[in-house]
Amino acid sequence: xxxxxxxxxxxxxxVEWDPEVADDRMRRARALFDAKLRAGWFAFEADRExxxxxxxxxxxxxxxxxxxxxxxxx
Amino acid sequence: xxxAIEAHARAERLLHxxxxxxxxxxxxxTGQISIVKYGVVWAILLRQLAVVLxxxxxxxxxxxxxxxVVLLAIVVVALAPFWVSRFSLAITRRREWVISGRSAPVLRxxxxxxxxxxxxxxxxxxxxxxxAWKNLIELSEPTFLKTANVM
Numbered sequence: 001x002x003x004x005x006x007x008x009x010x011x012x013x014x015v016e017w018d019p020e021v022a023d024d025r026m027r028r029a030r031a032l033f034d035a036k037l038r039a040g041w042f043a044f045e046a047d048r049e050x051x052x053x054x055x056x057x058x059x060x061x062x063x064x065x066x067x068x069x070x071x072x073x074x
Numbered sequence: 075x076x077x078a079i080e081a082h083a084r085a086e087r088l089l090h091x092x093x094x095x096x097x098x099x100x101x102x103x104t105g106q107i108s109i110v111k112y113g114v115v116w117a118i119l120l121r122q123l124a125v126v127l128x129x130x131x132x133x134x135x136x137x138x139x140x141x142x143v144v145l146l147a148i149v150v151v152a153l154a155p156f157w158v159s160r161f162s163l164a165i166t167r168r169r170e171w172v173i174s175g176r177s178a179p180v181l182r183x184x185x186x187x188x189x190x191x192x193x194x195x196x197x198x199x200x201x202x203x204x205x206a207w208k209n210l211i212e213l214s215e216p217t218f219l220k221t222a223n224v225m
Contacts, residue, residue, distance in 0.1 A: 068194070
């Protein structure tokens with residue numbers, strides 16, 4: 001199973017889907033991902049070694065994607 | 075919304091799963107993690123140089139050369155107070171970021187600590203903030219620096 005984690009006041013909310021099945025869960029994850037990025041959120045693909053990379057498009061094959069809120073200030 | 079103590083525990087579990095072994099050890103011992111970055115931050119240098127770029131063509135035209143030099147001098151003098159700190163940061167070979175859930179990341183470079191007035195736009199448990207700062211600094215440092223007005 002792949003998982004999209006949305007960091008929030010609860011810790012995180014999760015949407016899980018099967019990378020091999022294009023069903024409602026995957027569509028829901030994609031819609032959430034797109035909506036958050038349009039709102040300025042950041043998306044990072046996490047690897048198992050504590051690293052990862054920033055991503056800007058939804059890839060259902062990724063094992064784990066973390067969405068985190070925008071930053072402000074300066 | 076779930077109780078804060080449960081949210082905190084969930085965030086701690088998530089953070090621990092995303093730290094390297096060394097970071098996990100440091101976080102357990104001190105409640106913070108350190109990230110060391112090396113090399114020039116080209117995004118800062120290029121962005122600052124882009125400010126004077128529109129003036130450079132004037133220098134190539136004999137009739138406008140004097141005006142170009144004067145304009146360039148004015149811009150350089152006016153921006154010098156901002157450039158000194160930005161260039162100093164951009165060309166530092168070793169930058170150490172200290173990340174905790176209590177504040178925005180602190181940058182240690184050239185023997186001094188730089189604090190930034192930057193925050194997340196949503197409320198997050200402390201451990202989530204550590205994870206989110208870690209992601210930004212490790213994987214998208216220029217984004218952080220741009221928001222912090224370093225670029």
